[in-house]
Amino acid sequence: MxxxxxxxxxxxxxxxxxxxxxxxxxxxxxxxxxxxxxxxxxxxxxxxxxxxxxxxxxxxxxxxxxxxxxxxxxxxxxxxxxxxxxxxxxxxxxxxxxxxxxxxxxxxxxxxxxxxxxxxHTFLYTGAVKKMKELIDNGDVGDINYFDSTRINLGLFQPDINVLWDLAPHDISILFYLIPARPVSVSATGISHTPNGLENVAYLTVNYDSAHIAHFSCSWSSPVKIRKILIGGTKKMIMFDDVEPSEKVKVYDTGYSVKSDEDKRRLLIDYRVGDIYIPKLDQKEALSGMAADFIGSITKGGTPVSNYKIGLEVVKVLEAAQESISNKGKEVMIKY
Ligand SMILES: NC(=O)c1ccc[n+]([C@@H]2O[C@H](COP(=O)([O-])OP(=O)(O)OC[C@H]3O[C@@H](n4cnc5c(N)ncnc54)[C@H](O)[C@@H]3O)[C@@H](O)[C@H]2O)c1
CATH class of the missing domain: 3.40.50.720 (NAD(P)-binding Rossmann-like Domain)
Known part of the structure; x- marks a missing residue:
């Protein structure tokens, strides 16, 4: 016990x-x-x-x-x-x-x-994120081209941290869990509308040395609540809409292929717009899975899903983003 x-x-x-x-x-x-x-x-x-x-x-x-x-x-x-x-x-x-x-x-x-x-990082234990991980790991989605998240609402202004440090950890931890590749650099911009100078609207781009990019839009100053992540793969595309009460994850058989052409300046794109699949999700409360993972990792050993490595990587991105915001969006390399 x-x-x-x-x-x-x-x-x-x-x-x-x-x-x-x-x-x-x-x-x-x-x-x-x-x-x-x-x-x-x-x-x-x-x-x-x-x-x-x-x-x-x-x-x-x-x-x-x-x-x-x-x-x-x-x-x-x-x-x-x-x-x-x-x-x-x-x-x-x-x-x-x-x-x-x-x-x-x-x-x-x-x-x-x-x-x-x-x-x-509670979101790693949600049915939606677990399902997206399964779809990506078993190859259904193909290679990931982009990860684009929007987490905005009329939010509680925090007295000690800006909107990125408050809201983006959710999405950055999801990114690292779903796509374990290490990013190379970040660039971020943000604005504060309060005297304490803490940004209440911010945009963060995370760059990789592959054909993959991630983007995060965070705000406490939006009239509407949006909690959406779009993941674009070479085979399928996924939308995770956390505001939806039940059909939170939709998998789109949507894509495109680029045809080769003798004349390299001409782009020939073949578009594919197919079916939309709505997977059944585990409805269990995410925090109960997180709590069980903590206790199980103590009693049985092993590494928890939301481990300190992900925690550290999230802080690395946030710290680099802060430096970039202070330098008007300058690209900041992530140190490993
Ligand atoms: N995982 C999630 O989805 C999630 C959601 C919300 C908040 N959080 C995190 O939870 C943490 C707390 O956030 P919150 O919104 O509950 O904050 P809060 O300010 O509402 O509550 C913090 C509580 O801690 C107490 N406290 C502060 N310093 C203390 C100290 N030194 N000793 C004893 N008590 C102390 C305060 O009195 C207060 O009751 C933050 O790190 C936040 O990012 C996580």
């Missing part, structure tokens, strides 16, 4: 508590938040669960095996590092940290302590 402490019972923490509560081989032993009014809610919903405003109860408590961190991004590094150094397994919310240096130090601490460090 893995005894876990969950730190942070704000917007996302309650979802984690609820899902870990229903996960086998673990018990939610403690919930920590600096705000007593949030802890009162825990007691109301889970009377048997201990609560505390003292962070050390979670980070150093001898009755805690694993810590789940659901606090703002700026706090992830210090909390995770202290918990790992005190022999706890750690699940940290996305984005893993606010810099590559912090993320790499967290990984080094986890390896030294021989403890599991995992990042909650």
């Amino acid at each position: 893995i005894r876990i402490a969950i730190i942070g019972y704000g917007y996302w923490g309650p979802n984690l508590v609820r899902n870990f509560y229903n996960t086998p081989n673990c018990s939610v032993a403690l919930v920590v938040d600096s705000r007593q009014d949030r802890l009162d809610l825990v007691t109301k919903n889970f009377p048997a669960t201990r609560t505390s405003t003292d962070i050390n109860d979670a980070l150093t408590g001898s009755d805690i095996d694993a810590v789940v961190i659901a606090t703002p991004t700026a706090t992830h590094y210090q909390l995770a590092k202290t918990a790992l150094a005190n022999g706890k397994h750690v699940l940290v919310e996305k984005p893993m940290a606010k810099s590559v240096q912090e993320a790499e130090d967290m990984i080094a601490t986890a390896e030294k302590a021989n403890k599991l460090l995992m990042v909650d």
Whole structure:
């Protein structure tokens, strides 16, 4: 039985508590938040669960095996590092940290302590993403030409991070999970309409040294909510529309082929517009799969789907994007 402490019972923490509560081989032993009014809610919903405003109860408590961190991004590094150094397994919310240096130090601490460090990129556990992975891996989609995501709505302006750091981790983690090739560089632009200078609208392009490109459009300033990913393959094209209640993934038998011509300046394109297939998706709540993966990876060993390597790659892209935004869209190489 893995005894876990969950730190942070704000917007996302309650979802984690609820899902870990229903996960086998673990018990939610403690919930920590600096705000007593949030802890009162825990007691109301889970009377048997201990609560505390003292962070050390979670980070150093001898009755805690694993810590789940659901606090703002700026706090992830210090909390995770202290918990790992005190022999706890750690699940940290996305984005893993606010810099590559912090993320790499967290990984080094986890390896030294021989403890599991995992990042909650929840989307990797959705039925839609699992289905898209299956379609791509078994060759149905062909070679991937592009990945184009739009995640915009009238969103909650975050006080500490810009819109890319807030929203793009979802889509960047999906990109890395579906297409494991390493990108070479990024270019990004963004704009802030608030005095704190944090961008509330941003556009990010991720470049590869192959015929593949990825693009991300993120905004907290849209009148409509759009959550769409388009994936263009040489055999099929996929649309993932997360706003759709049921038919979230559509597979288009749409494509084109370029005919060779003696005169190279003339483009001869053959278009194909075929059937649309709507696959059946696993309806299980993604967070329950994520929680089970964390506990299973501790008890049985193995690497979780949403592992720290994906977490680090996401932070690398975000950090490079930030540098590019500060330099008006200049291409920034990703360091490996
Ligand atoms: N995986 C997902 O889909 C998903 C969705 C939303 C948010 N998140 C992530 O979850 C994290 C938290 O986001 P949120 O929207 O719930 O934030 P929030 O501000 O609503 O809640 C954070 C809570 O942590 C508490 N807190 C902050 N610092 C603390 C500290 N040092 N010790 C104890 N308590 C502390 C605050 O009092 C607050 O109740 C972020 O990293 C965010 O990116 C992930």
